[in-house]
Amino acid sequence: NAGVTQTPKFRILKIGQSMTLQCTQDMNHNYMYWYRQDPGMGLKLIYYSVGAGITDKGEVPNGYNVSRSTTEDFPLRLELAAPSQTSVYFCASRNPDRSPLGTDTQYFGPGTRLTVL
Amino acid sequence: AQSVTQPDIHITVSEGASLELRCNYSYGATPYLFWYVQSPGQGLQLLLKYFSGDTLVQGIKGFEAEFKRSQSSFNLRKPSVHWSDAAEYFCAVVRGYNFNKFYFGSGTKLNVKP
Numbered sequence: 001n002a003g004v005t006q007t008p009k010f011r012i013l014k015i016g017q018s019m020t021l022q023c024t025q026d027m028n029h030n031y032m033y034w035y036r037q038d039p040g041m042g043l044k045l046i047y048y049s050v051g052a053g054i055t056d057k058g059e060v061p062n063g064y065n066v067s068r069s070t071t072e073d074f075p076l077r078l079e080l081a082a083p084s085q086t087s088v089y090f091c092a093s094r095n096p097d098r099s100p101l102g103t104d105t106q107y108f109g110p111g112t113r114l115t116v117l
Numbered sequence: 118a119q120s121v122t123q124p125d126i127h128i129t130v131s132e133g134a135s136l137e138l139r140c141n142y143s144y145g146a147t148p149y150l151f152w153y154v155q156s157p158g159q160g161l162q163l164l165l166k167y168f169s170g171d172t173l174v175q176g177i178k179g180f181e182a183e184f185k186r187s188q189s190s191f192n193l194r195k196p197s198v199h200w201s202d203a204a205e206y207f208c209a210v211v212r213g214y215n216f217n218k219f220y221f222g223s224g225t226k227l228n229v230k231p
Contacts (some may be wrong), residue, residue: 042224043221054219090160105166108161
């Protein structure tokens with residue numbers, strides 16, 4: 001079980017360039033999330049998905065797009081990179097179980113460190 | 118509106134001392150609350166969670182947390198800190214009518230003195 005994998009690990013972009021951050025999970029989880037973490041800050045939710053074909057905005061969706069054509073993959077697209085998008089990006093998957101003894105948790109990938117210059 | 122507040126940015130404790138990390142939330146309904154730990158350069162790992170029932174919850178690595186509705190708090194505790202506990206700790210609340218959206222606090226960085 002690889003869990004949640006993210007590629008690339010590091011990337012430097014020039015202003016105005018575009019790129020796609022890849023995220024794949026092999027746990028058959030319906031829920032997937034994209035977060036960004038700025039230095040000294042907590043995670044901010046960008047987009048999330050509750051299943052293939054279903055996505056919704058989080059706290060900070062501007063400048064990003066997502067798609068979810070399969071259960072396994074949840075790519076994040078930056079169309080016109082800006083310096084404000086310099087951050088570490090984390091993908092997570094989740095199989096919600098809200099019972100008190102349930103195992104509802106998010107499984108996080110290792111992150112992608114993106115710098116926009 | 119800020120959903121989760123962690124008032125302590127940095128905390129330093131001596132190895133073997135007790136630890137309490139504070140977390141306050143602002144959410145009208147019964148929240149689902151979580152504590153995560155992040156080691157440098159790593160993703161987040163779940164320590165424990167509260168959904169309902171017993172307000173004192175036990176987690177991994179010897180951590181526990183107590184939900185206090187009257188104080189809107191979910192503080193994380195450990196009776197004796199180990200050097201390996203040095204990391205950043207995040208409190209999170211699930212919101213949204215389907216309980217899908219996670220909101221994280223800004224984190225508390227824990228240093229452990231030998």
